[in-house]
Amino acid sequence: MIAWIAGFAVLLVKIGLVLGVLLFLAAYLVWAERKLLGRLQIRYGPNRAGIFGLLQPIADAIKMMTKEDIVPEAADRTIFLLAPAVVAVTAMLMAAVVPFGPTITLWGRQVPMVVTDLNVGLLFVFAMSSLGVYGVALGGWASNSKFALLGGIRGAAQMISYELALGLSIVPVVMLAGSLSLVDIVDAQASYPFILVQPVAFVIFVVSAMAESKRIPFDLPEAENELGAGYHTEYSGMRFGMFFIGEYVHMQVLGALIAVFFLGGWRGPLLPGPLWLLIKIIVVALVMIWVRGTLPRLRYDQLMALGWKVLIPAALANIVITGAVVLL
Amino acid sequence: MNLYSALFYLLSLVILASTALAITRRNLVHAVVYLVLSFFGSALLFYLLGAPLLAALEVIIYAGAIMILFLFIVMMLNVERLEERFFPARQWVPAAVLGLLLAVVGLLAVSTQPGGDRLLKTAVAAPSAFGSYVFQRHWLSVEIVSLLLLIALAGVLFLGRDNDKGVSEEDR
Numbered sequence: 001m002i003a004w005i006a007g008f009a010v011l012l013v014k015i016g017l018v019l020g021v022l023l024f025l026a027a028y029l030v031w032a033e034r035k036l037l038g039r040l041q042i043r044y045g046p047n048r049a050g051i052f053g054l055l056q057p058i059a060d061a062i063k064m065m066t067k068e069d070i071v072p073e074a075a076d077r078t079i080f081l082l083a084p085a086v087v088a089v090t091a092m093l094m095a096a097v098v099p100f101g102p103t104i105t106l107w108g109r110q111v112p113m114v115v116t117d118l119n120v121g122l123l124f125v126f127a128m129s130s131l132g133v134y135g136v137a138l139g140g141w142a143s144n145s146k147f148a149l150l151g152g153i154r155g156a157a158q159m160i161s162y163e164l165a166l167g168l169s170i171v172p173v174v175m176l177a178g179s180l181s182l183v184d185i186v187d188a189q190a191s192y193p194f195i196l197v198q199p200v201a202f203v204i205f206v207v208s209a210m211a212e213s214k215r216i217p218f219d220l221p222e223a224e225n226e227l228g229a230g231y232h233t234e235y236s237g238m239r240f241g242m243f244f245i246g247e248y249v250h251m252q253v254l255g256a257l258i259a260v261f262f263l264g265g266w267r268g269p270l271l272p273g274p275l276w277l278l279i280k281i282i283v284v285a286l287v288m289i290w291v292r293g294t295l296p297r298l299r300y301d302q303l304m305a306l307g308w309k310v311l312i313p314a315a316l317a318n319i320v321i322t323g324a325v326v327l328l
Numbered sequence: 329m330n331l332y333s334a335l336f337y338l339l340s341l342v343i344l345a346s347t348a349l350a351i352t353r354r355n356l357v358h359a360v361v362y363l364v365l366s367f368f369g370s371a372l373l374f375y376l377l378g379a380p381l382l383a384a385l386e387v388i389i390y391a392g393a394i395m396i397l398f399l400f401i402v403m404m405l406n407v408e409r410l411e412e413r414f415f416p417a418r419q420w421v422p423a424a425v426l427g428l429l430l431a432v433v434g435l436l437a438v439s440t441q442p443g444g445d446r447l448l449k450t451a452v453a454a455p456s457a458f459g460s461y462v463f464q465r466h467w468l469s470v471e472i473v474s475l476l477l478l479i480a481l482a483g484v485l486f487l488g489r490d491n492d493k494g495v496s497e498e499d500r
Binding site: 076079118119120123124126127129130131133134137138140141142149152153156157160163178179180 | 355357358361364371380381383384385387388391392393396397399400403404452454455456
């Protein structure tokens with residue numbers, strides 16, 4: 001019984017740690033994005049709250065929470081209220097299977113540095129990612145507004161299209177690692193990271209991951225100049241904030257997945273494991289912000305053509321080639 | 329009754345209730361949401377019975393892909409409410425008879441309890457064990473099912489192609 005309670009306490013600490021880091025980093029990624037975009041567009045970015053605008057996330061959080069939470073008269077109330085939570089929760093749940101360090105021994109007991117090591121961890125990530133689509137689609141539908149509905153439909157179509165490329169691009173990694181568990185995939189990269197042997201899969205995964213997180217150049221669901229703000233046009237206050245948190249947590253989780261599948265996860269010289277994972281996540285997130293400051297938005301037919309006619313065939317060819325090489 | 333059987337009955341209750349709600353809602357989006365809940369319950373049931381791979385696939389394929397397409401169609405067609413109507417007798421009578429038959433067979437099966445005295449053990453089928461079982465013992469059925477999907481794919485391609493002739497290439 002005491003062992004069970006101790007195990008439960010360790011689990012709670014790990015969950016608290018992961019969620020704390022995710023949410024703290026989400027707040028400061030918003031700051032980093034605004035600051036970096038400002039510099040890329042030759043302006044200052046936030047610089048009023050604290051030095052370098054460092055207190056901006058705190059000011060934003062207070063603003064979000066004290067604003068009125070408006071539900072439109074004609075909206076489908078229950079679904080409207082639930083949709084932002086679906087986006088935020090599925091993004092956070094994905095982080096549960098990401099390993100952030102080697103197994104440590106605590107008072108003579110093995111403690112794996114991951115919230116839960118599912119043997120179908122990779123499929124769990126994809127399941128959560130496909131459930132996240134409901135938040136976007138239902139949020140858009142329940143608002144009962146043309147802009148939001150169009151944004152929701154676009155989001156659903158885009159996310160199911162790119163999920164296929166995302167899933168197929170990871171199959172070679174699973175073939176090389178021989179497991180669907182994220183812990184085993186990181187362990188399989190002990191001698192070299194998979195980006196060296198799977199550069200094509202890496203490119204496909206990064207592009208699809210960016211489409212999956214609905215960021216420029218793939219931000220058609222919320223294209224500001226056509227749809228207002230797309231699926232979250234009607235949201236205000238903290239519910240809008242939850243869509244935002246979901247997006248930035250999603251960015252970090254995708255960064256963590258890119259690190260786990262291709263960059264060796266928490267492995268790296270000199271520095272401790274969790275720090276390496278954090279560095280890799282931040283680098284991926286900064287590159288995503290950089291891309292946002294550089295590229296224009298794709299047209300809708302270009303988006304679908306890229307997904308279905310370029311990424312999916314390339315991913316399938318990559319699977320066949322990898323299979324042949326592994327067999328030889 | 330141990331913890332697992334309590335969880336089993338709780339999950340079954342959730343699945344039955346959400347499925348019943350799904351087939352009685354007039355608002356199609358609500359029906360889709362309840363059906364997703366039901367699939368989610370079935371996935372947890374698979375997990376409880378020691379098949380995490382099936383649980384993940386249930387969520388990815390049924391809840392994550394098929395129901396999204398349903399929702400997509402509902403949103404595109406914008407049919408928010410169906411008018412109240414009664415189906416003609418020749419449509420619902422066969423369904424009712426078959427349903428009754430199924431209920432009787434089910435009740436008989438439950439009352440005679442084939443293997444009902446066996447206790448459920450917690451076992452976990454690893455994905456690789458499951459994969460080699462399916463592809464070594466049942467490879468023929470797997471291939472037949474995949475052929476069926478290929479036929480559906482070819483059919484969709486054929487139907488889509490026929491309609492596309494009139495569209496000019498200039499707006500690409």
